[in-house]
Amino acid sequence: MTDAIRLSHLSKRFGDFAAVDDINIAVPKGAFLVLVGPSGCGKSTLLRMLAGLETPSEGEIVFGGRVVSSGQAGLVADPSDRDAGLVFQSYALWPHMSVAGNIEWPLKVAKWSRADRQARVAEVLQLLGIEELSQRYPAEISGGQQQRVAIARTIGPKPGILLFDEPLSNLDAKLRIEMRSELMRIHRATSATSVYVTHDQVEAMTMASHVAVLNKGKVEQFGPPIDLLEKPLTTFVATFLGTPPANLLTVTRQAGELRFGNLVLAAAAQAGQHEKAQLLYRAHDILVGEQKGKPVISAIFDEAAPIAGRTMVTALFEGKRITAMADGYFRAQPGERIPLTFIEPPSAVFAMSGERIGE
Numbered sequence: 001m002t003d004a005i006r007l008s009h010l011s012k013r014f015g016d017f018a019a020v021d022d023i024n025i026a027v028p029k030g031a032f033l034v035l036v037g038p039s040g041c042g043k044s045t046l047l048r049m050l051a052g053l054e055t056p057s058e059g060e061i062v063f064g065g066r067v068v069s070s071g072q073a074g075l076v077a078d079p080s081d082r083d084a085g086l087v088f089q090s091y092a093l094w095p096h097m098s099v100a101g102n103i104e105w106p107l108k109v110a111k112w113s114r115a116d117r118q119a120r121v122a123e124v125l126q127l128l129g130i131e132e133l134s135q136r137y138p139a140e141i142s143g144g145q146q147q148r149v150a151i152a153r154t155i156g157p158k159p160g161i162l163l164f165d166e167p168l169s170n171l172d173a174k175l176r177i178e179m180r181s182e183l184m185r186i187h188r189a190t191s192a193t194s195v196y197v198t199h200d201q202v203e204a205m206t207m208a209s210h211v212a213v214l215n216k217g218k219v220e221q222f223g224p225p226i227d228l229l230e231k232p233l234t235t236f237v238a239t240f241l242g243t244p245p246a247n248l249l250t251v252t253r254q255a256g257e258l259r260f261g262n263l264v265l266a267a268a269a270q271a272g273q274h275e276k277a278q279l280l281y282r283a284h285d286i287l288v289g290e291q292k293g294k295p296v297i298s299a300i301f302d303e304a305a306p307i308a309g310r311t312m313v314t315a316l317f318e319g320k321r322i323t324a325m326a327d328g329y330f331r332a333q334p335g336e337r338i339p340l341t342f343i344e345p346p347s348a349v350f351a352m353s354g355e356r357i358g359e
Ligand SMILES: Nc1ncnc2c1ncn2[C@@H]1O[C@H](COP(=O)(O)OP(=O)(O)OP(=O)(O)O)[C@@H](O)[C@H]1O
Pocket: 014, 019, 037, 038, 039, 040, 041, 042, 043, 044, 045, 046, 199
């Protein structure tokens, strides 16, 4: 089957600076791809290239087998001629048009017949649950409702590809969670392929069928969210994804062992030939308390946050912050010493350069 989206050697330079640097990914039809990464990693630039608002410096964008942008050929198909719809962070509704008018406008531009337009407007109003707002003007509805109208307007013409640029970042926390599942429902109902930009890794992990983690314009890793959590290829991916954030401990090879201070954490063979390595421990693999026969450290309690019946605890050990879990609700005084036990072996081993070692 033809991929819905294929990016080959896609780059965008501003002067000497590569905002997007040699990206190569293929996205199957119907996927929900989330582009995630820290501020300035190139997410918006990549999305703007997908939308046809920015010309690639090099490489190609192919939608459903058709080249829509090409750096070499200097080709960029017009935003309206690439079967893609873009939803921005700011809703950009036309203030002088009613909700129904806003949704109908792109269909007029695309020369749909009056009857088809009316039927489609009614359909998307219903899909977004905003029928009762159809005659109101943008100034007369809330921010969350405006966002729904903006989404309705984008999906009206039935684009094959939906592009979202941090669409929920202006909403409050509760509404954001609600809209997340709404967007998933809309994605399924339209059977479009979606590309969604966020810097919120929780949003990425809950919504995505595929995630691309970007760092300095490059894709660090691309795949289903579970694969990225279970088998991160770099320390960047390992610590960027997952809640609470994972721990990386630098260990030194001594004889047959990998030691963290005086503590033996793993067999030296796990680090291959490296003298030093970084061990990945998820918070739930370090438990507050002691367990016989397992490596334990005495750390200085810093703070505690209850999460789903357990407690996420941060503590300091030799100046390093460590995140661990306690069963039930846990409290201690800041500065108090608490035991932390490494109840599981490290879930991955990385070279000091950040690359994964072994399986
Ligand atoms: N028109 C431009 N001219 C020069 N540099 C630019 C331009 N647009 C973006 N950049 C630079 O390219 C890099 C990537 O920017 P981009 O907006 O794509 O990042 P982002 O990942 O979307 O960040 P954020 O999450 O903060 O929105 C940044 O360093 C930015 O300063």
